[in-house]
Structure formats: C-alpha cells, structure tokens
Amino acid sequence: MTLLTESEATRDGHVLSPDRNLAMELVRATEAAAIGSSGWVGRGRKEDADGAAVDAMRAFLGTVAFDGTVVIGEGEKDHAPMLFNGERVGTGDGPACDIAVDPIDGTSLTATGRPGALSVIAVSDRGSMYDPSAVFYMDKLAAGPEARGVVDLGQSVGDNLHELARALKKPVSDIRVAVLDRPRHEGLIDEIRTAGAGTRLLSDGDIYGGINAAYRGSSIDLCLGIGGTPEGIITACAIKALGGVLQGRLAPRDAAEAKKATDAGHDLTRILGLDDLVAGDNTYFVATGVTGGDLLRGVERTPYVIRTESIVLRSASGTIRRISAEHLPEKW
Secondary structure, three states: OOOOOHHHOOEOOEOOOOOOHHHHHHHHHHHHHHHHHHOOOOOOOHHHHHHHHHHHHHHHHOOOOOEEEEEEEOOHHHOOOOOOOOOEEOOOOOOEEEEEEEEEEOHHHHHHOOOOOEEEEEEEEOOOEOOOOOOOEEEEEEEOHHHOOOOOOOOOHHHHHHHHHHHHOOOHHHOEEEEEOOHHHHHHHHHHHHOOOEEEEEOOOHHHHHHHHHOOOOOOOEEEEEEEHHHHHHHHHHHHHHOOEEEEEEOOOOHHHHHHHHHOOOOOOOOEOHHHHEOOOOOEEEEEEOOOOOOOOOOEEOOOOEEEEEEEEEOOOOEEEEEEEEEOHHHO
C-alpha cells in the first residue's frame, strides 16, 4: 500500500495527487518535540531532553490520520527514551506507512546548548525502509546533486574529493567535508586534509551533517564517516527529495555484531544506495530546529510567543518548504 489515500488512488486509469496534508500534520509532531525539549537546552541532561521530545512527539503522532508503524525508533543503542520499533502510531485511518523518528538528532548538542540539534520524522510507503536492526552503524557518504555518478564509497577519499571538486568547478581547497568528531575518524580526517580539503567537525548531529551536504547553497560539500544506521535511513528520505547522493556500508562494532549481521543475510561489503535504504520515490522528511544552526533556527521562547522553524521535503514533488510558526506559550 502506498501513501496515496483511497480517494487519491488510481481513478479511471489516472493517478491523482498525493496527500499533501500528511506532511503538514507531521510538522506538528516535530514542532511539539522541539518545543518539549527546548526547556532542557543547555542544562546538561540529554536524557531528560530526549524523554521530553519523545513524549511530545508520540502524543502528536497519535492524532495524525495515517496507519504508521515505527520501523526505526531512535534510542535503542544507548538505552535512551524512544518510540520503539514496531510501535503503531496515528489514528489507524489513511495510508499505511513506515516511520523513522529521531525526536532529537543531537541530544548532546541540546544538553550543552550548541547549535545543530533537530527533531525529525521520515515517512515512506509501508515496507519500503531498510531494516537496520542487525548493525547500529554504517560508513556513509552524502553529497548534493552535482555529485551523482561522481563520488562513491568504493573510491579513495582523495579521488572522491578531486572528482567532486571538478564537478563543483572549484578547487579542492574550497571543499568542506562534514565529519563526526570521533576518535574513529582520526585517519579519515587526516586523509581529507592531506588531499587538500577542509573539515567541518561535528560534535553530534549525524542527520544534520548529511542533509547539509546535499542541500544546495550549504557551506558543506560532502559528509563522510561512520554514523548511525537509523540516521542513515532517515537522511535517505531527505536526500531523495534533494536529488543528492547517499551511500552506506554496514560497519559492525565487533565480531559478534558482524556475525549477527551475516547470519541475518547482510553482505558487509555491499555499498547501499538510496533505493536500498528506502525504496521508491514517495518519501516525506520533516524537521524542526531545536537549537539554531545553518539549516534551521532553533526554538525561540519569549513571554508572548514560542517561535519554531521547520523544513518539509517531499520526494514525489521535489519540493522544499520552510515553515515558520508562532505558538502561544499558554497552549504548551
């Protein structure tokens, strides 16, 4: 079943417009999560921030007219609060969907008051999302439309940077690569800098880095490194709408996880593309800023209003919408 509702399905041989209201309903859930967690910004308690975001998101998802199943619920790998895998959300009416959620992408950013934290939801047709449960991390590459057919995880870092620079028509020295600032990436960072490019080190916010790399006009040209597999599927839903590139290769943490993956039938050498991570071209991606950054403004609280900024991406139409909203504090 697709994201087309019964009234929008094929009629007299013609496919009617997809449900545009679904994305707007999902925005209410990411706004709620962002506002719910905003009271914890800078207070050093990321679990409390994440818990507040999860509770607010779950409450609003319960009012959306769709039959959603959480395929990817963030939190399992670190025992944080979560919308759990397999949880049913929505009213049960309307389209049957796979749901991937990250109530806060960047809990540490939220806890420390640093920029770049987002509340996100990705939605696609039922059965279309890759199941990442065997391995929590993957090696990823994300870039914009100009990088299609140019960069590849199978190439060296240096080759990718030089090919991307040629496609973007600028010197390698002007290329900026987003990388999570982790000990595991010390060698990768050295490779990037040895090739002549610069890095944008991210303390947190895996989804944020991937989307910025694919977003035209961003200061980031490429995102590389090992990050969460669930975040990779969420990012894939966004990049499908942006027309960019996302590739991933599973990266088990140890031999036991590698065995679990191979026993489940996963090929650890295979490079997964966008269509492997989320099949079809009927995806929604919705995000609301928690703390301000390049992509979105964060939640702003005043005595009179709470301001939020969100982005809505739809792969079917290729549209990008930005939504600024003002909420009355007494309603929250």
